Amino acid sequence: MTEGRQGPLAGVRVLELAGLAPGPFAGMMLADHGAEVLRVDRVGAVSDxxxxDVMDRGKRTIGLDLKSPDGVAAxxxxxxxxxxxxEVFRPGVAERLGIGPDDLHAVNxxxxxxxxxxxxxxxxxxxTAGHDIDYIAISGVLSMLGREGDKPTPPINILGDFAGGGLMLAYGVLLALFERERTGQGKVIDAAMVDGAAILFAMFYQGVRGGFWGPRGTNLLDTGAPMYDTYETADGQYLAVGALEPQxxxxxxxxxxxxxxxxxxxRAQWPALRERLxxxxxxxxxxxWEAVFDGSDACVSPVLSMAEAPDHPHNVARGAFVESGGLSQPAPAPRLVGAPAPDLSPATRLADLSAWGINAEAAAKLRAQGVLA
Incomplete structure (x- = not known):
């Protein structure tokens, strides 16, 4: 296991079945705050x-053949x-493998x-299959994203996979851990990206139905207003303007x-005002322009590239980005003041499984059978 884990989740052990985007992100959020996360991958996917991958930081990993009876028993x-x-499979897959909720609750x-x-x-x-763009489409969220008169524009895969998916799952885990302190019983969390994306937009559903939020790209916060938009500068860069309040x-x-x-x-003057700005x-x-607005309450900021962001003075001062494994990456968030620094080292193979209930002799037998990497 990962020795010396510290933080509010120290002592919490997490088995993360390997998957894409939301599952590893949830595991990363838990590992960042001290949980001991063991990623269970395919046998052929694990090496020394x-x-x-930034989302594997602070974890350990093993390869296990879950299509074999011995792998399932392990x-x-x-x-x-x-x-x-x-667990990140389509509904019913875990049950067919023999590692569904009922199967595992029978042993724990x-x-x-x-x-x-x-x-x-x-x-x-x-x-059925789907991706982030499908989940935010069905939730109604995608219809609200984009400029006036243009087609809906998906914001990469942030809202479904990460915010509405992995982050909501990590939140659900914390809720279940809290409840377990009272009941002593585990819970099953049904974290769906379509649900998560919808709850992120709770305020805007109210706005649409209440009549104070109009078609996409025409509102105060969706590039409809000239005082809340991005503007090109003389060198082909951009500024973000958020000067909403009169002051x-x-x-x-x-x-x-x-x-x-x-x-x-x-509002009739917004096109002319945007043109002037x-x-x-x-x-x-x-x-x-950065020099003009530096230290002011103008709410104007440079649109930095992802390569530039780690070097911005504010991000440097707060330690918002860290180096680990030769990679610059966002530091864990949110911050718990006074909590120890997290383990952000790249994930490595876990050879000794004794602390997880598999002794050396059993592990050696599984490796000889090709069931354990």
Whole structure:
């Protein structure tokens, strides 16, 4: 096991069945705060070389053949010593393998079984394939993303896979751990990305039905308003403008030296106001505008590339990015003030499984059979 784990989740053991995006992200969020996460991969996918994927940081890994009876029996042995299982298969697959919730609760009634899918464990779409773009489409979220008059634009796979998926699953694990303290019983978590994406947009469902949120790209926070948008600078870079409140707007306009602007409170004037701002922002480089707004309440920020972000003075001062395994990566969040620094080392193969209930002799037999990597 990973020795010396520290943090609020120290002592919590997690079996993470290998998968894409949301499952590993949930495991990373738990490992970042001290959980001991063991990633269970296919036999052929495991080697002695550290895994460099940022979402595997702080974990250990093994390869196990879950299509063999001995592999399933070994997984149940691991589950006896675990607090949490993260499962990422389509509904019914884990049950067919013999490692579904009922199978594992029979050997460990305190086990928390977290299920991560796109559509959920039931409903007409549950057995079908899908991706982030499909889940946010069905939830209504995708319809709200994009500029006026243009087609809906998916924001990479942040809302379904990561925010609505992996993060919600990690949250569900914490809820179940908290409840287990009272009941002594484990729970099954049905974490569906379509549900998670929907709850992230709770405020906007209310807005649409209440009549104060209009078609996509026409509202205050979705690039409809000129005071909440991005603007190109003279060097082909961009600034993010978030001068919503009057006092912030006044500061921005004053620092830009603009006068005679169209009325920002008159929506009919928004196109003309946007044109004036766009023309002015194109007169200087991004760096020059950064100097103009530095330290002010104008709510204007440079749009940094992912290569630039780790070197921004604010991010440097807060340690928002860290180096681990030769890679620059976001530091764990949220921060618990006073908590010890987390283990962010790349995942390596776990050779000694004795602490997880599989002794050296049993492990050697499984390796000889090709069941354990």
């Amino acid at each position: 070389r550290p895994r460099t 997984f149940k042995d691991l589950a006896r010593a675990a607090d949490v299982v993260i 009634e305190r086990l928390i079984y977290g299920r991560m899918t796109g559509w959920g464990q039931d409903g007409p779409l549950a057995p 912030f707007w006044d500061t921005m306009v004053r620092l830009m030296g603009l006068t005679g602007l169209p009325d920002r409170d008159d 766009a023309a002015e922002f194109r007169t200087r480089t991004r760096a020059e």
